[in-house]
Amino acid sequence: MNVSKRQLARQAEVARNDEALLRAARRVFARDGERASVNAIAEAAGVGMGTLYRRYDSKTALYERLLVLSNQQWNAALRTAADHPDPWQGLQDLVIESVEYGQGTLAPLRKLTSLPPPTADLASAADRDFAALVERAHACGGLRRDATATDIILLIEQLGRSPLVEQIEELGEAALTTEARAARRRLIAIALGGLAAAPHASLPEPPPAQHLLTARWRGTR
Amino acid sequence: MNVSKRQLARQAEVARNDEALLRAARRVFARDGERASVNAIAEAAGVGMGTLYRRYDSKTALYERLLVLSNQQWNAALRTAADHPDPWQGLQDLVIESVEYGQGTLAPLRKLTSLPPPTADLASAADRDFAALVERAHACGGLRRDATATDIILLIEQLGRSPLVEQIEELGEAALTTEARAARRRLIAIALGGLAAAPHASLPEPPPAQHLLTARWRGTR
DNA sequence: CGATGTGCGGAGCAAACCGCTCCGCACTAA
DNA sequence: TTAGTGCGGAGCGGTTTGCTCCGCACATCG
Numbered sequence: 001m002n003v004s005k006r007q008l009a010r011q012a013e014v015a016r017n018d019e020a021l022l023r024a025a026r027r028v029f030a031r032d033g034e035r036a037s038v039n040a041i042a043e044a045a046g047v048g049m050g051t052l053y054r055r056y057d058s059k060t061a062l063y064e065r066l067l068v069l070s071n072q073q074w075n076a077a078l079r080t081a082a083d084h085p086d087p088w089q090g091l092q093d094l095v096i097e098s099v100e101y102g103q104g105t106l107a108p109l110r111k112l113t114s115l116p117p118p119t120a121d122l123a124s125a126a127d128r129d130f131a132a133l134v135e136r137a138h139a140c141g142g143l144r145r146d147a148t149a150t151d152i153i154l155l156i157e158q159l160g161r162s163p164l165v166e167q168i169e170e171l172g173e174a175a176l177t178t179e180a181r182a183a184r185r186r187l188i189a190i191a192l193g194g195l196a197a198a199p200h201a202s203l204p205e206p207p208p209a210q211h212l213l214t215a216r217w218r219g220t221r
Numbered sequence: 222m223n224v225s226k227r228q229l230a231r232q233a234e235v236a237r238n239d240e241a242l243l244r245a246a247r248r249v250f251a252r253d254g255e256r257a258s259v260n261a262i263a264e265a266a267g268v269g270m271g272t273l274y275r276r277y278d279s280k281t282a283l284y285e286r287l288l289v290l291s292n293q294q295w296n297a298a299l300r301t302a303a304d305h306p307d308p309w310q311g312l313q314d315l316v317i318e319s320v321e322y323g324q325g326t327l328a329p330l331r332k333l334t335s336l337p338p339p340t341a342d343l344a345s346a347a348d349r350d351f352a353a354l355v356e357r358a359h360a361c362g363g364l365r366r367d368a369t370a371t372d373i374i375l376l377i378e379q380l381g382r383s384p385l386v387e388q389i390e391e392l393g394e395a396a397l398t399t400e401a402r403a404a405r406r407r408l409i410a411i412a413l414g415g416l417a418a419a420p421h422a423s424l425p426e427p428p429p430a431q432h433l434l435t436a437r438w439r440g441t442r
Numbered sequence: 443c444g445a446t447g448t449g450c451g452g453a454g455c456a457a458a459c460c461g462c463t464c465c466g467c468a469c470t471a472a
Numbered sequence: 473t474t475a476g477t478g479c480g481g482a483g484c485g486g487t488t489t490g491c492t493c494c495g496c497a498c499a500t501c502g
Contacts, residue, residue, distance in 0.1 A: 048451035148428040157384050158408055187379055194415030207369040269480035
């Protein structure tokens with residue numbers, strides 16, 4: 001059977017839809033928790049409900065798919081970090097990457113699913129890998145000695161959700177969103193500086209503009 | 222007219238109800254955003270809907286009351302910080318206090334109200350006070366030079382909402398809640414360490430137990 | 443030119459939940 | 473007994489929910 005150009009274009013659009021859906025779902029789930037509505041997800045992805053429901057049997061199925069992807073991303077990030085020649089730098093990169101991906105932000109929705117919680121075998125293997133990475137970051141003198149692996153996981157969860165970024169994303173102005181993301185990257189850097197054993201490098205990104213604090217009230221009053 | 226013991230006891234209970242309501246409202250509003258339901262608030266406060274609605278005309282009125290209280294607390298905290306002999310220590314205390322109070326967590330609900338957003342005169346007076354405090358913290362050498370006032374405000378907002386604390390509070394186990402709060406206090410300390418110009422003091426609180434990460438899935442499976 | 447297939451948007455359905463009202467109850471003071 | 477007070481929560485109409493299902497656009501095939 002031949003495959004025409006048209007068909008390929010169609011498939012590409014399908015794939016794009018698929019990705020937009022997953023990306024939007026992750027954002028909306030993270031923001032609204034278990035109350036996220038499928039309507040909001042479809043709208044954020046720019047697709048109709050039909051498109052969503054042809055791919056996933058239910059809201060729960062979509063959520064579970066996100067959980068699996070999130071797990072994969074965590075494992076991949078762990079591997080990347082483990083391969084870094086400098087364990088401390090590897091750990092820092094891991095934190096940044098995980099926070100920006102939103103690692104841990106799906107947790108509050110566990111009620112939706114009956115999938116096994118992350119005490120399972122796979123997860124604890126990842127836990128061991130992570131603990132080993134932290135151990136090496138301690139040993140090389142980069143990570144302050146009194147910070148534990150649990151501290152760092154909690155830090156990732158804590159920074160994953162950002163009121164600032166979430167509120168400003170809703171305005172839909174690309175420039176502002178970029179600024180908000182940069183502002184959060186500074187916060188991550190501050191936290192990482194607090195995790196370091198030695199005095200810190202200077203902060204990345206230009207200082208956040210004050211209008212970030214007020215831009216959110218656009219359209220209220 | 223005489224005031225009996227019974228009357229006093231009654232009034233005390235009323236006052237307790239009042240405070241429970243406000244405390245619960247702040248928690249639930251912070252957690253659920255503008256979708257917080259009055260039902261959830263009343264339940265969290267352990268009172269009936271009637272009790273809530275005799276005190277506040279509407280959900281919006283309750284929210285606006287919280288906004289006012291939040292503003293008062295911010296101003297009071299600013300004054301306390303300004304009075305501290307060591308500006309940097311005063312600023313650190315301010316951050317800790319504000320994060321634990323939940324300063325900034327009400328922002329995402331602005332849609333509910335028609336009160337003027339915090340670009341108003343009062344707020345900008347507070348802004349000036351805060352900027353002055355930051356300035357003195359810079360001058361005394363405590364605060365790293367490349368951290369700005371906006372950074373610190375965003376940090377307070379960022380730490381105010383804590384997935385960990387919110388999820389674990391829902392379990393209703395006092396011991397666990399205490400632990401979760403202590404874990405967050407360590408995160409605050411880490412962040413403050415990242416804000417410091419000099420190498421940091423050691424972290425407060427014992428390291429967080431790993432079971433904090435798994436305790437939340439109680440009752441799921 | 444139909445016939446068939448495919449991916450899509452969104453109107454519409456029952457059920458759940460929303461903010462809010464209101465009534466009956468427990469208790470006290472007169 | 474009567475009047476007054478603070479209270480819990482059932483219940484009201486209206487909105488929102490997760491999800492179904494149908495008509496449309498377009499491409500391929502006979």
